[in-house]
Amino acid sequence: MKKNIYLDFAYFIILASTFGAVLVLGAVVAPVVFHTDVITVNLLIDPYNAGIIMGEIFHRFSYWIYFVAIYVIAYEAMAYKMGQRDAIGFASAFVVVCTSLLFSAIYVPKILSMQALGVEATQSDTFENIHIASEIDFKILALALIVLFIRRLLILRVPSK
Template sequence: MSKHKNKFNEVLDFFYIVSLLFVVSGALILGAIVAPVVFNSSLYLNEIFLTRFDNGLLMSEIFRRFSIVLNIVLLFVTLYHTYKYKQFLSSFSTIVFYVIFAISSLLFSFYFTEGVMSFIYKGELWINENIELFEAFHKASEIDFAIIMISALMLAINAYKKRFDTIN
């Protein structure tokens, strides 16, 4: 392999790992820091009281914007895997984790995020009348978000380990 192609692959691998770790860290920050602060906003805002529905509006918009970033990362990851697959550099586990990541990301962006937004458009009263449905849907979206985070982490770990396997 030429020196130029080697450098290209190193840079490509670096951006691939960084983009996956960006998704992992974004998911952790949203779940562990942003959501608890938003849903406990009364602890931080002295004179402003937000209802649970208002907090949900804020979180929905945050997740809608994160899904845009997730789609961009998914596009890059898909192009990366297409390139590596054509070079016969994809392991079975990498393909499995990629498929899980891709399906979960698409579900999050186009099913769960859009679904929660449609609940919100129906209004607070409708959500309160159908709270079991909303909570079940929300729980499923949390599970999907965790799957995205875990599969992205596994892809990053596989790529990082592969870098050391090809050096030796």
């Protein structure tokens, strides 16, 4: 069974870049957008408008997340057919796909639709709960991406018997 080094390399690049993007969006972009009062002079973006900006950023990022979910499914199916069966790899890939789809297909559209209803909708308990759930989902996605990356790297390094 011949391994395709280019597919493996592309997979690692996609996993690593997505992990990096999740970290940057969550730890760098969001705090900057939501705390303009600390950074800018004479320019204050209220939380509602900051949320609109972040919503658009996450909406655009969702297209990448859909691609990643599809790529993970395809790669892991190919690896499975080639005999590279691993419970940790499969579990982390499953979590990557599920959290990706939850974020892109459920949380982002729901948050955007509530933002479209106006400020009042974004101040509700429902919005707050959805927002918190999306943050938790994003953190789980980051963890699953790094676990999948490391596990696949270890599997690739260890020669098959």
